[in-house]
Amino acid sequence: MFRPGLFDNLVVLVTGGGSGIGLATAKELLTLGASVAICGRNADKLAAGKAELLQQVPSAKAEAVFAQVCDIRDGEAVSQFVSAVIETFGRVDVLINNAGGQFPSPAEGLSVKGWEAVIRNNLTGTFTMTREVAVRSMIPRKFGRIINITAMVARGFPGMSHTGAARAGVENLTKSLAVEWAQHNIRVNAVAPGNNIRSSGTAQYGDHALELARRATPLKRLGTPEEIARVIIFLASPENDFVTGQVWGVDGGQPLWGDIWMIPDPNETSTPG
Numbered sequence: 001m002f003r004p005g006l007f008d009n010l011v012v013l014v015t016g017g018g019s020g021i022g023l024a025t026a027k028e029l030l031t032l033g034a035s036v037a038i039c040g041r042n043a044d045k046l047a048a049g050k051a052e053l054l055q056q057v058p059s060a061k062a063e064a065v066f067a068q069v070c071d072i073r074d075g076e077a078v079s080q081f082v083s084a085v086i087e088t089f090g091r092v093d094v095l096i097n098n099a100g101g102q103f104p105s106p107a108e109g110l111s112v113k114g115w116e117a118v119i120r121n122n123l124t125g126t127f128t129m130t131r132e133v134a135v136r137s138m139i140p141r142k143f144g145r146i147i148n149i150t151a152m153v154a155r156g157f158p159g160m161s162h163t164g165a166a167r168a169g170v171e172n173l174t175k176s177l178a179v180e181w182a183q184h185n186i187r188v189n190a191v192a193p194g195n196n197i198r199s200s201g202t203a204q205y206g207d208h209a210l211e212l213a214r215r216a217t218p219l220k221r222l223g224t225p226e227e228i229a230r231v232i233i234f235l236a237s238p239e240n241d242f243v244t245g246q247v248w249g250v251d252g253g254q255p256l257w258g259d260i261w262m263i264p265d266p267n268e269t270s271t272p273g
């Protein structure tokens with residue numbers, strides 16, 4: 001299915017494409033013939049990602065990769081970035097809203113500032129980028145594929161309630177846009193990685209947390225960014241025309257069974273862990 005040339009003549013914008021899941025997705029897309037635009041806040045991280053793309057995908061020509069610093073929380077920066085991508089490649093056919101981040105905190109310890117920082121990044125930033133790309137390219141051209149990367153939030157996200165609320169918002173947005181923009185030949189889907197993926201984004205939680213996640217996964221292993229990328233790529237590809245408004249989990253079955261967040265038991269004197 002993922003044959004050479006599958007993404008020929010398609011322009012893909014991957015937010016947060018300089019590392020982790022975004023970078024793995026951009027690599028595979030380049031291999032399949034796409035032109036790829038990536039963005040992130042940190043210029044060094046972005047440059048390293050671009051260099052890796054060009055090095056590891058020898059078939060890709062340098063002009064097939066465009067990278068520019070852009071903070072998706074800044075509406076003006078988003079507008080300038082989308083203009084630069086359209087100037088470079090002529091359009092955006094596929095948007096992968098992958099940029100995001102959060103920090104662990106029990107809800108009672110969250111300041112409004114911390115809450116708003118995560119909501120702006122993981123919900124408002126996704127909306128701003130999506131609206132800009134849709135209005136400037138997808139709606140006028142009557143073609144688009146949008147994939148929103150969320151998280152495993154169907155049963156809440158204890159320990160990171162700010163990102164749970166933001167990602168649930170993106171999943172609801174996914175459904176609204178899938179219906180509103182069906183008339184423009186735009187498909188909108190979400191991919192929800194489990195919290196059991198070994199990637200640059202989960203390194204901050206440490207090996208102990210990842211081991212708990214592994215044990216709580218029926219498949220008894222951690223997932224990889226490449227495994228998330230494959231699902232993103234199917235949904236974004238010309239092989240998918242009839243799936244829209246869906247959230248696909250990629251999590252080794254964890255939501256069906258295991259939980260990582262320990263609920264303190266008031267009847268116990270010591271903390272479980």
Ligand SMILES: NC(=O)c1ccc[n+]([C@@H]2O[C@H](COP(=O)([O-])OP(=O)(O)OC[C@H]3O[C@@H](n4cnc5c(N)ncnc54)[C@H](OP(=O)(O)O)[C@@H]3O)[C@@H](O)[C@H]2O)c1
Pocket residue numbers: 015016017018019020021022039040041042043045046070071072073098099100101102121125149150151152192193194195196197198199200201202225
């Ligand atoms: N790995 C997992 O297990 C997992 C699970 C659930 C959800 N996710 C989500 O999947 C996405 C990718 O995760 P990952 O594991 O690949 O982590 P990652 O390496 O930290 O990727 C996040 C990327 O987004 C960029 N970014 C963050 N905020 C941004 C902003 N405001 N504007 C522009 N770029 C921004 C980061 O670059 P800069 O720092 O340079 O901006 C980085 O390249 C994230 O949204 C993450 O929360 C991951």
